[in-house]
Amino acid sequence: MNGSASSESIQKQVDQANRAFWNELCGTGLAQSLGITDDSVESLRRFDEWYLDFYPYLKTHIPFESFAGQKVLEVGLGYGTVAQRIAEHGAAYFGLDVAAGPVSMANRRLADVNGTGVAIGGSILEAPFPDATFDYVVAIGSLHHTGALDRALSEVYRLLKPSGGATVMVYNAISYRQLILNPIKTLRRKMSDPAQYVSHNETDERMRRAYDANAAGSGAPQTEFVTRAELAHLARDFSRCEISAENIGGESVLRYLSRSTACRLFGPHLGLDLYCRLVK
Numbered sequence: 001m002n003g004s005a006s007s008e009s010i011q012k013q014v015d016q017a018n019r020a021f022w023n024e025l026c027g028t029g030l031a032q033s034l035g036i037t038d039d040s041v042e043s044l045r046r047f048d049e050w051y052l053d054f055y056p057y058l059k060t061h062i063p064f065e066s067f068a069g070q071k072v073l074e075v076g077l078g079y080g081t082v083a084q085r086i087a088e089h090g091a092a093y094f095g096l097d098v099a100a101g102p103v104s105m106a107n108r109r110l111a112d113v114n115g116t117g118v119a120i121g122g123s124i125l126e127a128p129f130p131d132a133t134f135d136y137v138v139a140i141g142s143l144h145h146t147g148a149l150d151r152a153l154s155e156v157y158r159l160l161k162p163s164g165g166a167t168v169m170v171y172n173a174i175s176y177r178q179l180i181l182n183p184i185k186t187l188r189r190k191m192s193d194p195a196q197y198v199s200h201n202e203t204d205e206r207m208r209r210a211y212d213a214n215a216a217g218s219g220a221p222q223t224e225f226v227t228r229a230e231l232a233h234l235a236r237d238f239s240r241c242e243i244s245a246e247n248i249g250g251e252s253v254l255r256y257l258s259r260s261t262a263c264r265l266f267g268p269h270l271g272l273d274l275y276c277r278l279v280k
């Protein structure tokens, strides 16, 4: 087997593992903890209220207000909260997800709000759209699960119209959690040359599980972490790239601080998530 044939078959395995894992909607555990067991409009409203309250900064990173009449692609759909907001703001919405569950949830949401657009199954690594199709791309917590963050960002670039924008959230390799769980590896990573970065899965399942776990308690099959410098390097084809960190969890001593205080004090320095605003 030659190199490209073998990397193709490895990618197929990654996609297959992702399809199985993410078919259970991301956020299912949370929904259960809120007592949500169905997908009625009222249940989804309760889920969204919690979600948007827990991630209040989402609205500052995704320019919903500018979406009216724009063609917007969302990559990685989960429970569909963002899909519904994009459609409600008058965009022509397109959703793309490798797993079937999130696709049907997004289509369900579009129908509920009488939105324009459709969600379809497929991978961002082989996005079934021509070059320069979209005004905006939103990818929250998805590109780092694809197995190839570098190629996923190139696809986002390809799909955007000239001067089109994107909001991409990926996991921070230099967050407080990484420093606590694996300080030496994290500090080494901080010192490494970002230009040498090659997309790779986090081998420590405990680390992947600390970010995404399903109802059975397994971690996501594929998760990539990047530093700010690595992300800026991977996004070097874009004309603009602004990165900010957000999100502090409640583990260890952090449980003694309110979430809003912890996020305000430590989020910008050691937050779990990197929000990247890009312009083609």
Ligand SMILES: C[S@@+](CC[C@H](N)C(=O)[O-])C[C@H]1O[C@@H](n2cnc3c(N)ncnc32)[C@H](O)[C@@H]1O
Residues within 6 Å of the ligand: 018, 022, 023, 026, 027, 075, 076, 077, 078, 079, 082, 096, 097, 098, 099, 102, 122, 123, 124, 125, 139, 140, 141, 142, 143, 145, 146, 212
């Ligand atoms: C952690 S969830 C995030 C969902 C949602 N954006 C949110 O913030 O709740 C990751 C999503 O990315 C999707 N995903 C994983 N690999 C993908 C790929 N290659 N192409 C498109 N979507 C993918 C998963 O199926 C899953 O729905």
